[in-house]
Amino acid sequence: MAKKPIGPVRRAFAPWEDPNAIPFIEFRNVTKRFGDFVAVDNLSLSIYEREFHALLGGSGCGKTTMMRMLAGFETPTEGQILLDGQDLAGIPPYKRPVNMMFQSYALFPHMTVEANIAFGLKQDGMPASEIKSRVDEMLRLVKLEPFAKRKPHQLSGGQRQRVALARSLAKRPKVLLLDEPLAALDKKLREETQLELMTLQEDLRMTFLIVTHDQEEAMTVADRISVMDHGHIRQVATPGEIYETPNSRFVAEFIGDINLFSGQISEVNENDARLFCTVLGQHIDIQGAGKVTAGSNAAFAIRPEKVRISLDKPEPSNANVIPGEVWDIAYMGDVSIYHIKIAETETVRAVVANTTRLVERPITWDDKIWLSWDRDAGVILTK
Structure with missing residues (x-):
C-alpha cells in the first residue's frame, strides 16, 4: 500500500x-576538508531525475560546498559523486553536464540580453x-522577448535574474544548480519567481538542485529538502514531512516556529505515550508517539498553529489542556501570534487565524x- 503523504502534495512524483x-x-560517503576544517563530513545523498531538491541550512553548514563539488569547482577529499551513473572524478567543470546559476547572476555588462544568453553556446562552437534558434527559445521561456537588445543595467533585478536563468538553461544541462538565486530580490518578486521556477522545472522535466538558507523558499519550491548542519544532513524528506514530523530538535527548531516541552516518558501503550513535563507539572498525552521507551527523556514538539486558545x-475531550496567561500579542494581519506564559520562565506560542474583522x-x-x-497534533523527539 502506498505511503500516505503528509501535507499538500503539488505533484504525483516520489521516486x-x-x-x-x-x-x-x-x-x-563524501568528505571535504579545507585544512583542518571539515566542511562536509562523510555525507551520502541520493537525488532523482526530474526532482527539485533543496539543500537548506545556515551559513557554514556545507551546502554550497556540496554544490561546488557537483559542479567541479571543488574536489572531494574522500568519497564519490556520481551523475547518471558516471563517476565525476577528474572531469573538469566545463565538461560536466551541469550548469550553475550564481547568486550574483554574473552577467556581462557590455553585452545585450541575447548576447549574454548566447555566450556559452558560442564558446561550445554551436552554429x-x-x-539564434536556441536564444529565441530561451527568451520565450523566461518571457524576455521585448528586452533582447537591452543591456543588464537597463533591466530590473527580476529581469536580470531571468537572463541569468535563461543563460544557465541554454546549454540544456542535465542538472541546473541554483546558488541562492533569489536572495537579491524583494519579498513579493521573490515569491513570484519561486512559482515561476517551479513551473519552469516541471515543464522542462529537468533536475534542479537549489542551495538556500531561506526556509520558506525551500518549502515552496522543493520536492524534497535536505536539512544540513555542520557538514551533516540531519533529515531528508518532503516539505510536509520536514514540518510535521521532524526527526530531531534541531530540525524542529530550524524549520518554522515550534513549542517544545521537555520531560520523561512515563507510560507507553502500543503507539501512544504519556510524557510528564516538569515545567507544567502535568502529563501530556501523545497519540502516534512512535517507538519510545518508558523512563526515557524526550521532548514533545507542537507547532503554534495547532494550539487552541x-x-x-x-x-x-481527546485533547491536552493547560492554563496560562497572555504575555504578549503580535498582530500580523492574517494571523495573531499569542505568547502565553505557562510558568515563571516558560512561554508557549499560539497562532490564531483572523477569520473575522470583529x-x-x-x-x-x-x-x-x-x-x-x-x-495527535505534535510529535515526540528523542534526539
Whole structure:
C-alpha cells in the first residue's frame, strides 16, 4: 500500500518511495576538508531525475560546498559523486553536464540580453543559426522577448535574474544548480519567481538542485529538502514531512516556529505515550508517539498553529489542556501570534487565524486563558 503523504502534495512524483528507482545524482560517503576544517563530513545523498531538491541550512553548514563539488569547482577529499551513473572524478567543470546559476547572476555588462544568453553556446562552437534558434527559445521561456537588445543595467533585478536563468538553461544541462538565486530580490518578486521556477522545472522535466538558507523558499519550491548542519544532513524528506514530523530538535527548531516541552516518558501503550513535563507539572498525552521507551527523556514538539486558545476551559475531550496567561500579542494581519506564559520562565506560542474583522470578546494582555491541542497534533523527539 502506498505511503500516505503528509501535507499538500503539488505533484504525483516520489521516486524515492520506489525501492527499484535508480538515483540520478549520488553523493557516496563524501568528505571535504579545507585544512583542518571539515566542511562536509562523510555525507551520502541520493537525488532523482526530474526532482527539485533543496539543500537548506545556515551559513557554514556545507551546502554550497556540496554544490561546488557537483559542479567541479571543488574536489572531494574522500568519497564519490556520481551523475547518471558516471563517476565525476577528474572531469573538469566545463565538461560536466551541469550548469550553475550564481547568486550574483554574473552577467556581462557590455553585452545585450541575447548576447549574454548566447555566450556559452558560442564558446561550445554551436552554429550561428542554431544559436539564434536556441536564444529565441530561451527568451520565450523566461518571457524576455521585448528586452533582447537591452543591456543588464537597463533591466530590473527580476529581469536580470531571468537572463541569468535563461543563460544557465541554454546549454540544456542535465542538472541546473541554483546558488541562492533569489536572495537579491524583494519579498513579493521573490515569491513570484519561486512559482515561476517551479513551473519552469516541471515543464522542462529537468533536475534542479537549489542551495538556500531561506526556509520558506525551500518549502515552496522543493520536492524534497535536505536539512544540513555542520557538514551533516540531519533529515531528508518532503516539505510536509520536514514540518510535521521532524526527526530531531534541531530540525524542529530550524524549520518554522515550534513549542517544545521537555520531560520523561512515563507510560507507553502500543503507539501512544504519556510524557510528564516538569515545567507544567502535568502529563501530556501523545497519540502516534512512535517507538519510545518508558523512563526515557524526550521532548514533545507542537507547532503554534495547532494550539487552541480560549477564555473558558474546554470540555473534556481527546485533547491536552493547560492554563496560562497572555504575555504578549503580535498582530500580523492574517494571523495573531499569542505568547502565553505557562510558568515563571516558560512561554508557549499560539497562532490564531483572523477569520473575522470583529470579535465579541477579544483575548488580550494579562487574560487568564486555556490552551489545548489534540493528542495527535505534535510529535515526540528523542534526539
